[in-house]
Amino acid sequence: MIELHHLNKTYQVDGRQVTALQDIQLQIPAGQIFGIIGRSGAGKSTLLRTLNLLERPDQGRVLIDGIDATALDQAGLRTLRQQIGMVFQHFNLLAHRTVAANIRFALELAGELDASAMAARVAELLALVGLTEQAQQYPAQLSGGQKQRVGIARALANQPKLLLCDEATSALDPQTTQAILQLLLDINERLGLTIVLITHEMAVVRAICDRVAVIDGGSIVEQGTVVDVFLHPQHAASRNMVAEDGHAAVLDLAGKLHSVAGKLLRLTFVDAATYEPVIAEVGQQLASPINILQGSVGRIKDRPYGQLIVGLQGDVSAAQAAFASRGVRCEALAA
Ligand SMILES: Nc1ncnc2c1ncn2[C@@H]1O[C@H](COP(=O)(O)OP(=O)(O)OP(=O)(O)O)[C@@H](O)[C@H]1O
Ligand SMILES: [Mg+2]
Known part of the structure; x- marks a missing residue:
């Protein structure tokens, strides 16, 4: 040490x-x-x-x-x-x-x-x-x-x-x-x-x-x-x-996309969550479509990760809870 x-x-x-x-x-x-x-x-x-x-x-x-x-x-x-x-x-x-x-x-x-x-x-x-x-x-x-x-x-x-x-x-x-x-x-x-x-x-x-x-x-x-x-x-x-x-931490597009895409969320998947159909599941659960706007996937040493910016028409806190329960970090981006 x-x-x-x-x-x-x-x-x-x-x-x-x-x-x-x-x-x-x-x-x-x-x-x-x-x-x-x-x-x-x-x-x-x-x-x-x-x-x-x-x-x-x-x-x-x-x-x-x-x-x-x-x-x-x-x-x-x-x-x-x-x-x-x-x-x-x-x-x-x-x-x-x-x-x-x-x-x-x-x-x-x-x-x-x-x-x-x-x-x-x-x-x-x-x-x-x-x-x-x-x-x-x-x-x-x-x-x-x-x-x-x-x-x-x-x-x-x-x-x-x-x-x-x-x-x-x-x-x-x-x-x-x-x-x-x-x-x-x-x-x-x-x-x-x-x-x-x-x-x-x-x-x-x-x-x-x-x-x-x-x-x-x-x-x-x-x-x-x-x-x-x-x-x-x-x-x-x-x-x-x-x-x-240009690989991780997807850039904040909030200003440009807010009007067309609804509320913007940044999702971070690491390890096992990277392989699960989380977006489809949460979309179904909330009964509102989730629109993928930008993303990157890759590896940090031996850990797979993905980071996406998505647009959501529905309720942000319900979405955050749904993503959190699946091990995905979900941050609301300011418009
Ligand atoms: N022997 C030295 N005499 C005077 N100034 C120095 C000396 N070594 C470094 N500096 C100064 O200290 C600061 C830090 O330098 P350093 O070489 O540690 O930077 P660095 O992060 O390694 O940069 P680089 O990526 O270009 O190699 C710089 O402002 C540099 O000009
Ligand atoms: Mg140096």
Whole structure:
């Protein structure tokens, strides 16, 4: 478990103060995949880098499994950093070393294994990320996805408890992104590793994150399960990001449609309710037709969801009760 308590960070730029982090309070449960989203300059990278103290906060505490990382001396910090792997957008591989030697580099730095133990560990990591056949190739001979697999293997070399990913898939095409996300999910499940990732791609969060925090202007403005934040964003910054995604949280069409469609409701289906003929049933029960105006369906990690805007001629509270009894959240939209 990682706990951030009242973190503040200010940079001096040309005699000006730039606030990068403001009173950050965050808890990241062990074993989860935790996403941090926010627009460019919001403070995502700064926040991620405070987790391994690459960036030292001006104020506040970083607790990792109860240990205050901000209070550690150099030796303590070195030990802590070995338990934290990091993956970067542009891979940061050593061009003159082979794939195997890039991965071995992390083991050499730690200096804990002899040559044969290192070779065995490198072979294990190559198999884990699916690069056994590329072991003797150089980074220039690899695709972007393969380079990122090397980056992930290197980050995992010293068996960290925590993996930090800064835009790990942002330089990759959609198909390669999916493959790398599957690898991260697999690592999370197989090794029980906690993953904190920052991304500007909402699809990444929907695909693999359990929880998400939204950072805006250096402050956390919203956090929760991905299902809650993506289907019911509360803060304007979260709404904008999720709306740009165009997938969830169907846009409010109330103004345009009210006159023709009757009262507007937003329905949110999650899990089992997604598969039931709820609209038809409630329409029959209320003896008034329900008109579907807009909708999106999809998956958040392994949970199916649907979100619809419907028009209703009948009684709103009766409809809300009927939907609620079938496990569907129903909100009346203001005209
Ligand atoms: N080393 C630094 N010196 C001065 N200012 C910095 C430094 N690092 C970050 N900043 C400033 O702090 C703020 C937050 O930057 P940060 O890199 O954390 O944003 P970000 O959310 O990661 O953005 P992006 O999505 O573009 O990567 C920005 O205003 C940035 O200019
Ligand atoms: Mg950044």
